[in-house]
Amino acid sequence: xxxxxxxxxxxxxxxxxxxxxxxxxxxxxxxxxxxxxxxxxxxxxxxxxxxxxxxxxxxxxxxxxxxxxxxxxxxxxxxxxxxxxxxxxxxxxxxxxxxxxxxxxxxxx
Amino acid sequence: xxxxxxxxxxxxxxxxxxxxxxxxxxxxxxxxxxxxxxxxxxxxxxxxxxxxxxxxxxxxxxxxxxxxxxxxxxxxxxxxxxxxxxxxxxxxxxxxxxxxxxxxxxxxxxxx
Numbered sequence: 001x002x003x004x005x006x007x008x009x010x011x012x013x014x015x016x017x018x019x020x021x022x023x024x025x026x027x028x029x030x031x032x033x034x035x036x037x038x039x040x041x042x043x044x045x046x047x048x049x050x051x052x053x054x055x056x057x058x059x060x061x062x063x064x065x066x067x068x069x070x071x072x073x074x075x076x077x078x079x080x081x082x083x084x085x086x087x088x089x090x091x092x093x094x095x096x097x098x099x100x101x102x103x104x105x106x107x108x109x
Numbered sequence: 110x111x112x113x114x115x116x117x118x119x120x121x122x123x124x125x126x127x128x129x130x131x132x133x134x135x136x137x138x139x140x141x142x143x144x145x146x147x148x149x150x151x152x153x154x155x156x157x158x159x160x161x162x163x164x165x166x167x168x169x170x171x172x173x174x175x176x177x178x179x180x181x182x183x184x185x186x187x188x189x190x191x192x193x194x195x196x197x198x199x200x201x202x203x204x205x206x207x208x209x210x211x212x213x214x215x216x217x218x219x220x221x
Contacts, residue, residue, distance in 0.1 A: 006151075009149065032207060034209075043113075043212045043213065043214050043215070044152075044199065044201075044212040045211075045212065046209045046210070049209070086151060086152065090207050092207070095157075095159070095165070095206045095207075096154055096157070096167065096168075097142075097154070097210060099144075099151040099152040099153075100151055101149055101150060101151040102149075102151045102152075
């Protein structure tokens with residue numbers, strides 16, 4: 001079955017601490033993975049996709065096919081990073097984007 | 110600038126009513142999507158459309174239907190609203206099926 005799992009509903013860290021938002025996937029083909037973010041009172045938007053291998057707002061995510069993971073990392077969290085983060089997998093078989101359950105990141109001052 | 114708009118931010122309807130949620134995009138995108146967003150469940154795909162008058166069922170199509178008569182407009186219809194359809198509804202569009210999806214601001218629907 002094609003599935004995306006984000007095991008943490010809430011991740012709370014202090015400003016300046018490292019952040020890692022976990023994402024595991026289940027997919028038989030070659031995965032195409034995304035991280036989307038929703039800041040308070042804003043619409044959901046793309047943060048990054050693994051194929052572009054970019055760093056956006058200091059965040060990076062590396063695809064680990066052996067562990068079937070695509071964790072989102074940032075070395076030093078900022079208060080403005082507080083948001084809901086969704087990991088998503090594009091299924092080439094069905095043409096659908098499959099989202100995880102979401103993780104709320106709370107960065108405390 | 111990419112823009113996806115939804116007809117209402119908040120909507121309150123009664124059980125059994127027919128409900129229309131409208132979504133319009135101005136990017137000439139081929140693909141449009143309807144999701145519902147529930148805490149702890151993430152986003153779940155209801156229906157999507159890859160062309161005018163074309164539609165495909167998503168993961169939770171029961172109780173919903175859609176209409177796409179024009180490229181820029183994708184409507185979600187609740188034939189007979191029920192309380193378990195109380196949710197946040199998000200519309201999205203994309204140029205290609207595998208590229209970035211652009212989301213609307215959402216419609217929070219409450220069915221009483």
